């Protein structure tokens with residue numbers, strides 16, 4: 001169990017100070033696949049480097065299994081990293097790379113050899129054990145880097161965008177394999193990515209970061225269905241935002257009649273309402289929905305579904321997704337005005353940041 | 359036509375200029391080598407092909423002595439300057455940023471900035487006093503003197519190699535439980551080795567070819583190969599001198615070519 005307690009990191013000082021991490025608080029559970037997700041520059045790598053010990057925090061604590069690890073240098077932290085560039089030692093063979101961490105620790109040669117064999121089999125690189133690591137393909141290097149980091153049995157494995165250098169097909173394969181390895185070994189993974197699909201499919205929990213802060217930590221499902229704020233809602237999946245007001249348990253979307261909504265009880269005042277494109281019902285009126293209509297601006301075919309870009313009577317634009325099932329209505333045409341239904345239980349009220357600012 | 363990238367090769371007259379330059383650079387050297395194989399003793403009169411001047415040179419004690427001195431000085435000066443250059447390069451490209459890095463650079467490149475004759479005179483004055491004080495007249499002075507001006511030559515390939523090295527490799531080693539020294543021995547040094555070897559070889563040739571500093575610093579009666587050649591030239595211009603020059607040339611070219619081959623290899 002890794003407890004990250006109000007951890008902060010500031011680079012530089014005075015006017016040049018840059019706050020890469022601002023009081024990050026989170027606990028990563030034993031055996032968890034924990035993902036850090038966020039745009040470039042939000043501090044993901046910085047957080048990993050602090051956990052690995054390559055950087056010292058400027059504030060807060062890192063507690064691993066009840067022990068504060070701040071003073072432990074990287075070479076003694078029971079944490080290993082899979083680097084984005086793999087960082088394999090080019091002058092060593094595959095097997096020598098995998099053996100490195102064990103040898104540096106002074107493991108007995110017989111045990112090293114056994115563990116190296118085991119690891120190479122695990123990542124299916126046994127047949128290339130004597131190949132120089134510089135002569136491997138990207139996917140193979142990835143496997144070796146993984147085996148090398150796993151060999152010394154770390155308590156936590158840190159992975160910094162390990163798949164971003166691979167092409168799409170290989171990436172999908174490695175995603176599945178990483179997930180399988182992690183589940184079988186029951187090891188804690190802290191995984192960095194800025195690919196939301198990767199995060200959603202692989203993780204037990206995801207921490208969405210922005211500007212050095214954790215915006216929300218939740219399971220993929222919760223993150224998608226109940227984003228904590230507009231940033232998270234916009235970053236994970238596609239979303240429509242509609243302005244509205246909430247008062248006394250009633251939500252009034254601008255231009256519509258008020259509806260009673262349990263969620264609206266907690267808020268008062270201006271709000272942003274979110275609805276996912278796939279929840280909007282296009283072409284018919286349905287019960288328990290906000291009813292409206294929209295003019296179709298554009299249809300974009302995506303194979304499994306079609307994105308329908310619409311303009312509402314009030315001028316707001318909206319994107320809906322219609323499933324392309326075998327008998328689906330293919331009679332949507334640009335320019336046409338169609339009925340739209342927004343199910344009450346698909347509406348999510350987000351605190352309105354603009355309103356907060358006032 | 360206009361899409362073609364600009365290339366010097368397409369400038370009119372470039373080819374003839376290149377050829378003339380090439381000839382001017384190498385023709386004298388080729389003539390020298392040819393003369394070394396002349397059977398006759400007189401320069402400019404060809405009396406047939408023979409290796410007798412090489413045999414004569416190798417049989418010549420004074421030559422052998424000078425050659426041995428040159429090799430000892432070159433080897434030790436290269437060793438010393440390469441060690442210092444390696445440490446300097448590591449200090450500059452590794453660890454936290456040093457204060458006064460520009461200053462270090464100036465110090466390292468002093469031999470390239472200061473005219474060689476000035477350096478030679480300066481070394482002569484200082485070393486002469488030490489000679490007088492200690493009474494030691496051995497090769498040590500030449501080794502020390504050569505070590506100084508060899509440093510920048512040893513430094514260049516090492517630094518180039520270090521700068522091309524991926525720093526995350528060292529981070530990765532530390533992440534894998536390697537301490538500082540273990541990281542240096544298992545990762546940094548092996549990756550740096552070709553640069554160090556190339557630096558050593560460059561320093562070796564620079565020392566081997568040096569005339570000016572050697573002539574000022576050497577003790578009376580002491581000769582290196584180039585100073586021996588200079589002395590012999592003043593007395594008589596024989597085909598043997600050509601043979602010795604050819605040998606020196608061969609040694610130089612071999613070492614430079616080897617160092618070029620080593621540095622060309624990718625890290």
Ligand SMILES: Nc1ncnc2c1ncn2[C@@H]1O[C@H](COP(=O)(O)OP(=O)(O)OP(=O)(O)O)[C@@H](O)[C@H]1O
Nearest residue numbers: 011012018020039040041042043044045046047194
């Ligand atoms: N050593 C450093 N000195 C100064 N600023 C730094 C340093 N390391 C990182 N930063 C800054 O901290 C911020 C966060 O960097 P970080 O590498 O953690 O981002 P990231 O989330 O990993 O981004 P990416 O997805 O692009 O890898 C960046 O703005 C970066 O410029």
Ligand SMILES: [Mg+2]
Nearest residue numbers: 044045046160
């Ligand atoms: Mg990063």
